[in-house]
Amino acid sequence: MQENEREKEFKIKVKEIFSSLLTELNILNLANSLKRKDIDKFFETYDCIRIPMNIAVDFISTEKELYGRGAFLYVYLYQTRNVAMRSLLEALFGYYSCAYTLLRQAFESIISGAYFECLAHKKFRECKEIPEITRKGNSTLKGEIKERILKNPEIEKKLERDSIYIFDILDSVNERKNFKGKRKHLLLPPEMVDYLDKWEMFEPIPNPREKWQKIYDRLSKEAHNYPSYTEVGRRIARFPQKDFLEVNVVPQELNEFFAWVKKVMDIGIVIELNILADYIKKKSRIKSKLSDWLSFTEKNLNLEFTPKKIKDLMK
Numbered sequence: 001m002q003e004n005e006r007e008k009e010f011k012i013k014v015k016e017i018f019s020s021l022l023t024e025l026n027i028l029n030l031a032n033s034l035k036r037k038d039i040d041k042f043f044e045t046y047d048c049i050r051i052p053m054n055i056a057v058d059f060i061s062t063e064k065e066l067y068g069r070g071a072f073l074y075v076y077l078y079q080t081r082n083v084a085m086r087s088l089l090e091a092l093f094g095y096y097s098c099a100y101t102l103l104r105q106a107f108e109s110i111i112s113g114a115y116f117e118c119l120a121h122k123k124f125r126e127c128k129e130i131p132e133i134t135r136k137g138n139s140t141l142k143g144e145i146k147e148r149i150l151k152n153p154e155i156e157k158k159l160e161r162d163s164i165y166i167f168d169i170l171d172s173v174n175e176r177k178n179f180k181g182k183r184k185h186l187l188l189p190p191e192m193v194d195y196l197d198k199w200e201m202f203e204p205i206p207n208p209r210e211k212w213q214k215i216y217d218r219l220s221k222e223a224h225n226y227p228s229y230t231e232v233g234r235r236i237a238r239f240p241q242k243d244f245l246e247v248n249v250v251p252q253e254l255n256e257f258f259a260w261v262k263k264v265m266d267i268g269i270v271i272e273l274n275i276l277a278d279y280i281k282k283k284s285r286i287k288s289k290l291s292d293w294l295s296f297t298e299k300n301l302n303l304e305f306t307p308k309k310i311k312d313l314m315k
Contacts (some may be wrong), residue, residue, distance in 0.1 A: 026093045032249045033092040039139055045258040045300055048265040049084045051301070052077055052272050057294065059286050064161075071120055071163035076113020080268060082108045084261065091257045094247040097222045097231045099257055104219035105266060107187055110268040111180050111212075115192040116170075118199050118223055118273055119145070120163035121157060141166075144173050189216065201274045202306050205267065216262050266303040273309045280313050290314045 041278035056073050058067045066073060087102035118124040125142055149156045158165050193212050202208035221229040228237060238250055280286045294310045297303055
């Protein structure tokens with residue numbers, strides 16, 4: 001009998017928590033966010049998040065090709081898609097600060113994934129402007145890879161076949177040197193951006209570091225808890241006469257968020273196309289699909305740089 005009573009109490013508690021979590025979700029806000037005359041802005045944003053994975057599936061036809069760019073496609077592009085979609089949901093529910101913080105994480109995933117992907121391949125590691133030793137005299141990840149290849153040349157072939165292997169190298173280096181979570185071999189985002197620029201991963205975006213910095217600085221305001229960019233700060237600014245603890249849908253905030261998502265994903269798609277450029281140029285099957293993607297992006301996404309990159313690849 002005592003066990004039955006405890007089971008009943010447990011079920012009651014679960015129902016209470018479930019009901020509370022449903023309230024936190026603000027499902028009604030989701031519906032209200034989608035009740036808009038300019039629904040096309042939402043469609044564009046939603047498609048921008050989904051398109052990178054769709055491009056990868058459409059262009060890559062074999063597991064061998066997928067593994068060859070796995071560090072970016074398997075790990076970080078998938079991460080970007082999931083986090084960006086969660087950020088969109090938070091915005092639709094009315095939690096704009098949470099949405100921007102997650103969007104910054106998605107932006108970082110794009111940059112990190114591209115950096116590791118490039119570093120896994122010899123043609124990018126050969127760039128002399130990418131150092132092997134830090135200013136403090138420590139080996140960079142490029143330096144560590146070079147040392148391992150000198151000891152075992154098969155590692156170079158393995159990285160070309162399966163770029164995800166770079167993460168095994170990174171993990172073993174961290175374990176061997178007992179870094180305990182410190183970013184000894186993980187560059188800060190601005191440094192990664194500079195290297196990606198040297199590797200021409202932003203082509204044809206002009207002044208990519210400047211554009212990246214502008215977006216990153218904006219997304220960092222929520223992550224750094226600027227008072228006016230907290231949830232409560234926003235509500236007080238927008239609705240000074242209302243209860244600032246009430247979660248409201250703010251169409252202007254939502255439209256601004258949609259615009260930033262598109263800026264992030266536009267850069268992400270350009271980077272993805274640059275990473276896949278070798279495959280695209282070698283295979284007529286893929287090149288024949290570019291015109292369809294160009295038509296789709298111009299008609300449905302309203303992006304600044306992605307159509308330009310597709311046109312470059314069509315030449």
